[in-house]
Amino acid sequence: MSHKSAKDFFRPLAVGAPAPLREIPARPSRAIHFFDPSNEKMAAKIPDMVGTVDVLLGNLEDAVKADNKVAAREGLVRIAQATDFGPTQLWTRINSLDSPWVLDDLTTLVPAIGEKLDVIMVPKVQEPADIHYVDRILAQLEAKAGITKPILIHAILETARGVANVEEICGASPRMQGLSLGPADLAADRKMKTTRVGGGHPGYLVREDAPRGEDGLPDLDAKRAIFQQDLWHYTIAKMVDACATHGIYPYYGPFGDIKDTVACEDQFRNAFLLGCVGTWSLHPVQIKIANRVFSPSVEDIAHARRVVAAMGDGTGAVMIDGKMEDDASLKQCLVLVELAEKLAE
Ligand code: GLV
Ligand code: MG
Numbered sequence: 001m002s003h004k005s006a007k008d009f010f011r012p013l014a015v016g017a018p019a020p021l022r023e024i025p026a027r028p029s030r031a032i033h034f035f036d037p038s039n040e041k042m043a044a045k046i047p048d049m050v051g052t053v054d055v056l057l058g059n060l061e062d063a064v065k066a067d068n069k070v071a072a073r074e075g076l077v078r079i080a081q082a083t084d085f086g087p088t089q090l091w092t093r094i095n096s097l098d099s100p101w102v103l104d105d106l107t108t109l110v111p112a113i114g115e116k117l118d119v120i121m122v123p124k125v126q127e128p129a130d131i132h133y134v135d136r137i138l139a140q141l142e143a144k145a146g147i148t149k150p151i152l153i154h155a156i157l158e159t160a161r162g163v164a165n166v167e168e169i170c171g172a173s174p175r176m177q178g179l180s181l182g183p184a185d186l187a188a189d190r191k192m193k194t195t196r197v198g199g200g201h202p203g204y205l206v207r208e209d210a211p212r213g214e215d216g217l218p219d220l221d222a223k224r225a226i227f228q229q230d231l232w233h234y235t236i237a238k239m240v241d242a243c244a245t246h247g248i249y250p251y252y253g254p255f256g257d258i259k260d261t262v263a264c265e266d267q268f269r270n271a272f273l274l275g276c277v278g279t280w281s282l283h284p285v286q287i288k289i290a291n292r293v294f295s296p297s298v299e300d301i302a303h304a305r306r307v308v309a310a311m312g313d314g315t316g317a318v319m320i321d322g323k324m325e326d327d328a329s330l331k332q333c334l335v336l337v338e339l340a341e342k343l344a345e
Contacts, residue, residue, distance in 0.1 A: 027089060028054045028343055031290035032180075032251065033281040034093070035059065037075030038068040046079050050088045053287045054278070057091040060105055061123050062185075069101045073108055080113035091154070093121040097130055106134075110141035110151070117151050119177050124185065125155035127165045131172035138175070150175055156253070157239055158182025159189045166238060170246035178249035179239050180280065181271075183232055184256070194231070197256025199267055204229050230270060240275035252279035261285060268293040295343055296336045304333035304340075 032055040035042050049056060058076035060069065080090060092109060095101040109117065122134055131153060138151055153175045157163055163186070170176055183198040194201055208225040210218035236252070243250040252271035255264045268279050268290055278294050281287045296304075307325050310318045317326040325333075 029089065029249070029251075030054050030278040030294035031281040031287045032057050032091060032278060033284070033287055036064055036072060037079055038064060038072035040075075043075055043079055047083050049284075050083065050086050053088060053281070055089045055091050056085070057093060057121065059093045060101070061093045061095050069095070073101075073105055077108065077112045080116050085116065089118040090116050091119040091121055092117060093123060093156075096124040097122070097133065098124070106137050106141060110138065110147070111145045114142060114145055114147045114151060115149070119152045119154050121154045121156060121180070123156045123182065124158055124162070125169055126159050126161040128168045128172035131155065131169060131176065135173040135175055152177035154178050154180065156180050156182040156185075157235065158185035160186070163235055163238065166242040167245060170242045170248055176246065176248050178251055178277075179243055180251040181232060181235055181239060181253040183253055186235065192231070198232075198252075198254050199257055199260070199263055200228050200231055202228060204231055232267075233270075233274075236271055236274050236276065244275065249277045250275060252276050254280045254282055255286065256282065258283045258285065261289060265289050265293060296340050300336055301340045304336040307333040308337060
């Protein structure tokens with residue numbers, strides 16, 4: 001067997017160079033299901049989950065106790081080596097770059113299970129230099145281990161500085177696969193006044209104008225409609241634009257109120273409609289919700305196919321059910337049709 005030298009594996013990525021627009025492997029990743037590899041009960045269920053979820057992610061960062069960091073890392077190696085993941089992708093979330101564990105995470109995982117790891121999720125990314133750092137270490141470790149399929153990088157957007165630098169982060173390396181919203185850490189970093197993991201807040205609302213009384217003043221006792229607002233709209237929209245600009249994928253993140261499956265579905269659907277391709281799952285019940293929400297509905301696909309068929313060569317305009325459709329609505333319909341086809345593969 002011929003042995004490749006390290007230089008065969010190093011790619012000449014100039015630090016700070018924008019990633020070229022490219023097609024990264026578009027495998028479905030509607031639900032990224034988190035598990036704690038140091039939790040033996042949870043870990044024992046992983047082999048049976050293969051094929052039921054697009055992505056299984058061994059979490060090493062927050063939610064794993066400091067005393068369990070080594071056990072989680074070793075547990076992930078054991079599970080990955082013993083499991084055939086078939087169509088399911090294997091991701092991990094490493095510890096943050098300012099933690100004492102991250103270097104050991106990378107130097108342990110890449111040689112041991114680098115061939116099986118599709119994506120490494122990097123938390124608390126603040127700037128492109130964070131991605132360059134991980135990119136370079138991965139390149140070195142892959143070269144040493146003879147791994148020829150580059151491990152991709154996914155960044156969590158969960159600091160105000162990260163949000164400010166989101167475009168440069170997306171373009172920081174050809175390894176960039178996507179971004180997730182990290183609403184819990186982001187809320188803390190921004191000094192928002194929430195105490196939850198994702199989702200809305202009943203206090204963040206707009207209220208219908210008060211009717212005026214005979215004195216011309218607002219009647220504060222009148223019943224008025226209240227609309228709860230989406231705390232995450234601005235960040236998701238900004239993230240989606242940055243990802244689309246660089247040809248990578250945006251994701252919602254965690255929804256911590258596991259029992260509120262209705263609000264979870266609403267939050268996931270908003271993210272899907274705004275352009276996200278998937279989300280995190282913190283409990284198997286959220287896998288089902290994500291798979292449903294991040295797949296276009298039968299009705300939407302049927303309508304999209306009708307528009308595509310009616311638009312012929314793709315130019316001009318047609319009327320369908322009283323609505324004008326043209327080149328731009330055709331492009332929207334093609335997004336749905338192509339997604340449906342990808343999911344059916
Ligand atoms: C996820 O890591 C978050 O902080 O929301
Ligand atoms: Mg976080």
